[in-house]
Amino acid sequence: MGARIKNPFQAPVWLMAAIVILCLLIGAAIPVFTDAVGDHPGRLVALPAVLLLGVLLVYDYKKLLILILLFRSVGDRVLESTQVGIGDTRMGIGGLINLVVILITCMLVMEKPKEFPTKLARFWFPVLVMMAVGVVISYEKATAVKQYLGILSNFAMFIIAVYMVRSIDDFNKAIRLVLWSSAIPTLYAFVDIALNVGTSNFRLESTFTHPNILAFYVALMLVLCLYMLKSPLFNITPTGRVVVCCYLPLLLIQLLLTQTRSAWLSCLLIFVLYALLFERKYLLYLLVLPLVVVFVPSIQDRLMDLNQGNEVVRYAPLNSFAWRQLLWKAAIGWMEPMRLIYGYGLDGFGHFAGTFFPMDRTVRWDAHNVYVQFLFETGVIGLACYLWLYARVLWTLRSFARMDRVSGFLLLAVVVQYLIVSYSDNMFRYLVFNWYFWFTVGAACSLVHLYSLDRNSRSVNEGRA
Numbered sequence: 206m207g208a209r210i211k212n213p214f215q216a217p218v219w220l221m222a223a224i225v226i227l228c229l230l231i232g233a234a235i236p237v238f239t240d241a242v243g244d245h246p247g248r249l250v251a252l253p254a255v256l257l258l259g260v261l262l263v264y265d266y267k268k269l270l271i272l273i274l275l276f277r278s279v280g281d282r283v284l285e286s287t288q289v290g291i292g293d294t295r296m297g298i299g300g301l302i303n304l305v306v307i308l309i310t311c312m313l314v315m316e317k318p319k320e321f322p323t324k325l326a327r328f329w330f331p332v333l334v335m336m337a338v339g340v341v342i343s344y345e346k347a348t349a350v351k352q353y354l355g356i357l358s359n360f361a362m363f364i365i366a367v368y369m370v371r372s373i374d375d376f377n378k379a380i381r382l383v384l385w386s387s388a389i390p391t392l393y394a395f396v397d398i399a400l401n402v403g404t405s406n407f408r409l410e411s412t413f414t415h416p417n418i419l420a421f422y423v424a425l426m427l428v429l430c431l432y433m434l435k436s437p438l439f440n441i442t443p444t445g446r447v448v449v450c451c452y453l454p455l456l457l458i459q460l461l462l463t464q465t466r467s468a469w470l471s472c473l474l475i476f477v478l479y480a481l482l483f484e485r486k487y488l489l490y491l492l493v494l495p496l497v498v499v500f501v502p503s504i505q506d507r508l509m510d511l512n513q514g515n516e517v518v519r520y521a522p523l524n525s526f527a528w529r530q531l532l533w534k535a536a537i538g539w540m541e542p543m544r545l546i547y548g549y550g551l552d553g554f555g556h557f558a559g560t561f562f563p564m565d566r567t568v569r570w571d572a573h574n575v576y577v578q579f580l581f582e583t584g585v586i587g588l589a590c591y592l593w594l595y596a597r598v599l600w601t602l603r604s605f606a607r608m609d610r611v612s613g614f615l616l617l618a619v620v621v622q623y624l625i626v627s628y629s630d631n632m633f634r635y636l637v638f639n640w641y642f643w644f645t646v647g648a649a650c651s652l653v654h655l656y657s658l659d660r661n662s663r664s665v666n667e668g669r670a
Contacts, residue, residue: 266309270365271382273302274644277637278386278422279393279412300351303358303636310361313368322367325650328597329360331590336551339583343550344557352551355636359643366647371655377439379648380429383641387426387456390419394459409462418635420465421626423456424472425642428619430456431479436612471625475618483611529629532570533577535561540581548584571634575627595624598646604653616649 261269284299314321336353343349370376394411401407408416430449433439441449460468473494480487536554539561549557554577558570572578579588598620606613623642626632632639 262305262308266312269305270309273306274382274641275386276389277302277640279389281412281414281418281637285414299636300354303354306358306365306640307354307361310364313365317368320368322364322651322654325367325601325647325654326364328594328601329363332587332594333357333360335583335587335590339548339551339553339587341550342547343552345550345552345555348555349551352633355633355639358636359639362640362643363647363650366644367651367654370648370651373438373652376648376652379644380432380439383645384426384429384433386641387422390422391452391455391459394455394462398462407462408464409459411459413637415635416463417465417468417630418638420460420463420468421622421630421632421635422638422641423460423463424468424622424626425619425638425645427453427456427460427472428475428615428622429645432612432615435483436609436615438609438612467626467629471622474625475622478618479614482614526629529573532562532572533574536572536577536581544584545580546584546586548580548582548587551582553582554578571631573629573631575630575632578631578633595620598650601650601653602646604657605649608652608656616646619645619649 261272280299280302284302333356336356340346340349340353366379370379390411390413394409397409397411409419410416411419413419413422430453433441433449434446460472473491476487477491480491536558539557540549554572555569562570572581575591576588579591583590599617602616602620603613605616619642623632
């Protein structure tokens with residue numbers, strides 16, 4: 206008998222059939238696509254990118270996932286240029302990548318259904334259900350669905366990390382992967398600085414579309430660098446230690462140049478707590494911070510801005526935090542009593558902002574506070590589900606301290622940082638940062654879960670003996 210010919214793509218029949226149908230649809234859509242491209246070069250690469258994603262998905266979806274994690278941090282500007290549509294309903298290759306991530310998660314689950322982390326996935330179910338209800342009652346269905354898919358992709362990243370991490374070595378590889386994703390943004394930061402030399406009120410964005418996204422992303426990288434240097438679970442080489450030590454100042458400079466105060470505060474808090482709990486000598490390094498404030502005028506101005514504009518006076522400008530407080534009070538005060546229970550649906554805050562906010566009724570504002578936005582859009586029930594997710598994550602990660610106190614502290618710090626900056630920023634909008642955050646958290650939760658299973662198994666075996 207002749208040798209059996211194997212499928213070179215190693216893909217299930219249903220997936221191959223789906224790809225064939227997709228190719229036929231793309232072929233039929235090409236004439237329409239060429240008319241829509243017009244003179245936008247960014248959109249010109251959309252069709253080849255779709256085809257490339259399809260090929261990689263069929264050929265090796267796990268390698269595709271690694272490529273997405275490595276390079277998604279540099280894609281915001283390029284992917285934004287491929288979008289078509291109006292306002293928040295615009296879609297492009299970025300939305301397709303989101304769907305690919307969700308599809309990869311489904312493929313992982315179907316490939317190894319017995320390894321699905323039901324216990325960890327339960328953290329997410331209440332908030333996903335309440336947000337689904339928010340889509341149903343939303344006044345802005347298109348943007349609500351888009352927002353829900355963004356949250357679903359965060360959940361997908363969490364589950365992907367759980368599937369990828371099956372040991373300490375896997376966890377450390379995941380941390381390296383996340384940190385490697387910052388290499389190109391760090392290099393491009395020099396270009397961004399060079400292009401804006403002498404520009405007043407310059408805030409570093411690098412490859413991202415807003416300074417705040419870069420700030421929170423860099424804050425995550427700083428904690429991961431500290432994990433590499435200080436955790437006994439991470440066997441760093443002498444050369445690697447030198448590289449990470451040299452990389453830390455570059456990250457700190459980027460963080461300062463973003464001029465994002467909430468990121469500064471969260472990092473300062475984490476480093477102070479680390480110094481107090483583990484290495485008091487680090488408190489001496491923190492004494493340099495007042496000198497930085499004195500000798501860097503832009504940082505000094507950014508901090509001093511909070512001392513003025515704190516009162517609502519006619520024709521007097523408010524500082525950013527006072528403006529946020531006014532926005533939050535207006536939103537919550539405007540809510541109907543029954544709506545406090547279940548909210549106004551996803552993207553309801555932006556829909557009604559022109560009605561309840563007295564400062565400017567022409568702009569579609571976001572809440573600049575995740576907790577206020579969740580309360581407004583999903584009510585007390587939705588906010589409770591959202592806080593439950595983080596409470597369960599924190600409760601799970603506390604067990605990391607049983608493996609190593611320093612590692613446990615730093616991984617808890619990643620979540621605490623996120624909760625702090627959520628008080629004053631639109632974290633829902635920062636998809637790329639959320640992906641890296643939830644991938645890191647999922648990897649850590651997976652390791653704790655495996656450690657717990659192993660410990661329970663040993664206890665059972667010892668009891669039988």
